[in-house]
Amino acid sequence: MSALTPQLLRDLLLGLCLIGAWAVIGFQVVLTIAGYLYSREARRTRPPEPEHWPGVSILVPAYNEEIVMAGTIESLLHLDYPRDKMEIIVIDDSSTDRTRRVIEHIMATDRRLKLVAIPPGLGGRGKSHALNQGVRYARHEIIAVYDADNSPEPQSLRMLVAELIADERLAAAVGKVRTLNRETNLLTRCVNIEFISFQWIIQAGRWRVFGLASLPGTNYVIRREALERAGGWDAGAIADDAELTVRLAQEGYHIKFVPYAVTWEPEPQHWGVWLRQRLRWARGGTYVVRKFLPRLRRLRRRQLALEVLHLVTIYHLFFVLLILSDLIFVSGLLAGMAAGPVRSPLFALWALALAIFLLQLAITLAIEGENTPANLLVTIAMYFTYCQMWVYVCAKAHYLDVVRQERLRWDKTVRVAHPVRRAGR
Amino acid sequence: MDSGYDLLRSIAIFLAGLMGAGLGLRLFLRWRYSTSLARARSIAARLRQPATSLAAVEDRSAAIEELIDLPDPRAVAAAVREVLGEYDDTIRSAAIEVLRQTRALEIWRRDLRKGSYRAKLAAIQALGEVGDERAVDELLEALGDDDPDIARAAAHAVSARDADYACDRLAEALCSPNRRLAETAAAALVHLGDEAVDCLVGQLASLSPQARRLAVESLGSIGGEKLTDLLLPLLATEPDAEVRAAAAVALSRVDGAMAANEILRLSRSDPDWFVRARAYSLLAEMGAEGAAGHLLEGLALFEPELPSFSENGHDVEAFTEGPRRVRRAIVAGLRLLGFSEDDVAAAARTASAPLLGEESDEAAAAAALLRHHDAAQRADGARRLAEVGRPAAEVLSFAVHDPDPVVRAEVARSLGKIGSRDSLPALADCLKDPDAGVRLAATTALRAVVTREAARELTE
Numbered sequence: 001m002s003a004l005t006p007q008l009l010r011d012l013l014l015g016l017c018l019i020g021a022w023a024v025i026g027f028q029v030v031l032t033i034a035g036y037l038y039s040r041e042a043r044r045t046r047p048p049e050p051e052h053w054p055g056v057s058i059l060v061p062a063y064n065e066e067i068v069m070a071g072t073i074e075s076l077l078h079l080d081y082p083r084d085k086m087e088i089i090v091i092d093d094s095s096t097d098r099t100r101r102v103i104e105h106i107m108a109t110d111r112r113l114k115l116v117a118i119p120p121g122l123g124g125r126g127k128s129h130a131l132n133q134g135v136r137y138a139r140h141e142i143i144a145v146y147d148a149d150n151s152p153e154p155q156s157l158r159m160l161v162a163e164l165i166a167d168e169r170l171a172a173a174v175g176k177v178r179t180l181n182r183e184t185n186l187l188t189r190c191v192n193i194e195f196i197s198f199q200w201i202i203q204a205g206r207w208r209v210f211g212l213a214s215l216p217g218t219n220y221v222i223r224r225e226a227l228e229r230a231g232g233w234d235a236g237a238i239a240d241d242a243e244l245t246v247r248l249a250q251e252g253y254h255i256k257f258v259p260y261a262v263t264w265e266p267e268p269q270h271w272g273v274w275l276r277q278r279l280r281w282a283r284g285g286t287y288v289v290r291k292f293l294p295r296l297r298r299l300r301r302r303q304l305a306l307e308v309l310h311l312v313t314i315y316h317l318f319f320v321l322l323i324l325s326d327l328i329f330v331s332g333l334l335a336g337m338a339a340g341p342v343r344s345p346l347f348a349l350w351a352l353a354l355a356i357f358l359l360q361l362a363i364t365l366a367i368e369g370e371n372t373p374a375n376l377l378v379t380i381a382m383y384f385t386y387c388q389m390w391v392y393v394c395a396k397a398h399y400l401d402v403v404r405q406e407r408l409r410w411d412k413t414v415r416v417a418h419p420v421r422r423a424g425r
Numbered sequence: 426m427d428s429g430y431d432l433l434r435s436i437a438i439f440l441a442g443l444m445g446a447g448l449g450l451r452l453f454l455r456w457r458y459s460t461s462l463a464r465a466r467s468i469a470a471r472l473r474q475p476a477t478s479l480a481a482v483e484d485r486s487a488a489i490e491e492l493i494d495l496p497d498p499r500a501v502a503a504a505v506r507e508v509l510g511e512y513d514d515t516i517r518s519a520a521i522e523v524l525r526q527t528r529a530l531e532i533w534r535r536d537l538r539k540g541s542y543r544a545k546l547a548a549i550q551a552l553g554e555v556g557d558e559r560a561v562d563e564l565l566e567a568l569g570d571d572d573p574d575i576a577r578a579a580a581h582a583v584s585a586r587d588a589d590y591a592c593d594r595l596a597e598a599l600c601s602p603n604r605r606l607a608e609t610a611a612a613a614l615v616h617l618g619d620e621a622v623d624c625l626v627g628q629l630a631s632l633s634p635q636a637r638r639l640a641v642e643s644l645g646s647i648g649g650e651k652l653t654d655l656l657l658p659l660l661a662t663e664p665d666a667e668v669r670a671a672a673a674v675a676l677s678r679v680d681g682a683m684a685a686n687e688i689l690r691l692s693r694s695d696p697d698w699f700v701r702a703r704a705y706s707l708l709a710e711m712g713a714e715g716a717a718g719h720l721l722e723g724l725a726l727f728e729p730e731l732p733s734f735s736e737n738g739h740d741v742e743a744f745t746e747g748p749r750r751v752r753r754a755i756v757a758g759l760r761l762l763g764f765s766e767d768d769v770a771a772a773a774r775t776a777s778a779p780l781l782g783e784e785s786d787e788a789a790a791a792a793a794l795l796r797h798h799d800a801a802q803r804a805d806g807a808r809r810l811a812e813v814g815r816p817a818a819e820v821l822s823f824a825v826h827d828p829d830p831v832v833r834a835e836v837a838r839s840l841g842k843i844g845s846r847d848s849l850p851a852l853a854d855c856l857k858d859p860d861a862g863v864r865l866a867a868t869t870a871l872r873a874v875v876t877r878e879a880a881r882e883l884t885e
């Protein structure tokens with residue numbers, strides 16, 4: 001029996017990590033294929049339009065949104081939905097700028113627009129709290145949620161509602177989110193590619209395989225009855241969407257991804273803003289993991305484990321694997337290709353994993369019609385730049401949660417002015 | 426390590442090969458199209474020859490046949506489009522005939538429905554140049570496109586050629602269930618201007634409230650001398666609140682003094698809260714004479730903004746519908762007229778001050794009921810104020826403009842019971858009330874006031 005040398009031990013550990021990474025990669029490949037198949041099905045099959053459209057209450061939480069509020073309201077008022085069956089409730093979460101004036105100015109011209117004003121002593125507790133306040137005043141049985149910087153395409157609400165009412169098993173139907181300022185700089189290009197790949201791999205793939213997409217925080221419709229049964233939004237959760245997804249699934253509901261119901265929103269253009277946003281998402285995801293991981297075996301539906309384990313994978317497991325894969329790459333470069341501490345098959349596996357990653361992104365870009373040479377080049381550069389930033393995000397999130405034990409607080413994303421979206425381009 | 430490099434190298438070569446093949450195919454297709462286009466152009470040039478002899482007519486017919494037989498309909502369509510710009514109707518007719526026979530119209534229709542942004546624009550331009558009725562019908566569908574630029578281009582193309590036919594079809598489209606299509610059609614009619622007025626006036630009698638609203642808005646944008654006569658009656662007779670509001674907006678842009686009076690009446694007596702709120706906003710936007718006074722009076726009509734919900738001692742305010750929205754519109758209007766936040770707050774406090782506070786508590790309570798959101802409570806308040814006597818006459822006079830006819834009738838009856846000469850002007854207003862019950866109550870009340878005043882003078 002050969003001795004367990006340090007080199008052998010190191011290789012064993014690296015091998016185990018690569019097996020773990022390949023398990024995740026394999027799962028992503030399955031989801032990518034499923035997402036591609038769903039993209040073809042979704043083009044062909046649409047539910048029939050109902051004879052009588054149900055009423056929809058659109059909730060828009062807003063905090064200091066004077067830059068974007070007017071454009072968003074304009075887009076919502078132009079949604080192609082029966083006027084008498086739609087109301088838009090903007091929840092002003094004690095804004096200190098001119099957000100309320102902007103809303104009141106437009107309210108004077110359109111009866112569908114309504115305002116719920118949360119006073120300073122009660123406000124600033126995050127999006128979930130604002131939504132819970134606003135839903136009290138909703139008149140209709142279907143609730144739609146949009147962020148204050150969104151420009152939904154005119155047909156998107158109709159499509160979401162048609163899908164929702166066509167299938168009684170559904171609690172919610174979620175649309176696609178696209179990046180309005182995708183060509184502004186390298187960061188927004190990377191975010192655009194990330195969003196496209198997330199939606200076609202995770203959302204579309206999971207729906208196709210497991211019948212469970214995830215609420216995205218904006219551009220979705222939900223049955224009021226389902227929302228009430230699940231207990232509303234969790235005011236303590238920053239990632240209100242992921243947390244509510246688990247509770248809805250626990251009640252036995254499905255959530256459908258509807259890729260042709262599109263909204264456009266501007267994404268962070270500066271690294272500082274991006275980091276704060278992703279930190280909020282990471283910490284929000286950890287909150288959901290902590291809340292439900294201990295109960296995993298008791299969860300009524302096994303697919304629920306999917307959502308929780310997905311969050312574990314992204315914010316915990318995968319960033320460890322990313323660090324290790326970086327180590328393999330760097331040590332391979334430093335040690336030389338013919339000799340050194342890393343055996344050649346491991347490096348080949350790393351290279352293959354990278355190729356699969358790039359291919360997955362290329363496929364999703366092709367589905368979206370954005371497989372331009374520029375985007376494909378950015379995709380290659382993304383792995384070595386943008387993706388590596390997740391190491392910092394996850395590490396800092398863990399530091400704040402575990403070491404500093406800092407309380408979760410809602411951190412608003414800084415807005416940028418944007419033109420109202422032109423569909424089709 | 427070699428295996429890793431070999432793998433990457435193989436993948437790179439494979440991808441390069443794929444890209445090369447794709448590029449080659451693209452170049453070949455482009456060359457083929459260019460060749461077809463050149464051939465089509467050379468044949469299409471023969472269409473331009475004046476048909477002044479039998480030989481020329483036969484040559485033109487032969488050119489049409491050759492174009493129809495060419496294998497690439499897109500190239501034919503592109504070549505023939507260039508001929509559409511000719512002024513000679515016979516040449517244009519020949520070109521349109523070719524387009525019909527070669528399915529070019531169907532290609533453009535397909536591009537219009539499913540093509541890229543550029544393909545859609547090109548199809549719209551092409552169909553606009555064709556300009557006949559069938560092309561107009563194709564373009565009308567594009568008015569409802571998701572992209573507002575496409576919709577606007579289609580609307581422009583529709584109105585570019587046959588204005589009469591376009592007006593009729595666009596006016597019919599105002600009641601389309603596709604709201605965007607209807608709104609774009611309305612914008613196209615506005616673009617046509619005076620030529621579209623007759624079509625729009627016809628839509629004022631449409632069964633569809635959407636069509637009536639869009640017709641009113643379009644007429645308001647077009648303007649003109651006849652507008653006031655067309656729209657004024659709508660304020661009283663139109664059953665749909667949004668159409669009445671649109672009519673008020675349109676009038677506010679046209680005729681200053683008369684419009685202001687009608688909008689003022691609307692702000693006080695329209696049964697729909699949104700119309701009243703809009704009317705108050707319009708008074709402020711118009712800067713009408715006495716607008717500030719009207720808005721301040723209006724502030725007194727609605728109860729103070731009570732919180733909709735309280736949590737931990739903090740009050741959430743909800744401005745969803747009804748009197749709260751009207752009051753909010755009045756406050757916004759006062760701000761627009763230059764009232765500072767302090768002025769508005771002071772005005773609100775004054776307006777909220779108990780009416781008849783210096784009288785008994787019962788009188789103040791009855792007066793406070795006049796501001797209640799429930800009409801039955803307001804009617805009860807009016808009945809109780811009759812017991813207060815003369816001091817209540819002024820407060821009741823103000824309430825003759827209540828939006829609810831039951832309340833107005835009760836106010837008139839109470840004024841009759843009080844019998845004060847000061848309430849004569851208010852009762853005279855009630856004689857013009859649209860509600861018969863109010864008019865009857867006012868007639869009886871006037872008789873009572875006159876009789877009582879006469880009796881008082883006789884005894885003095």
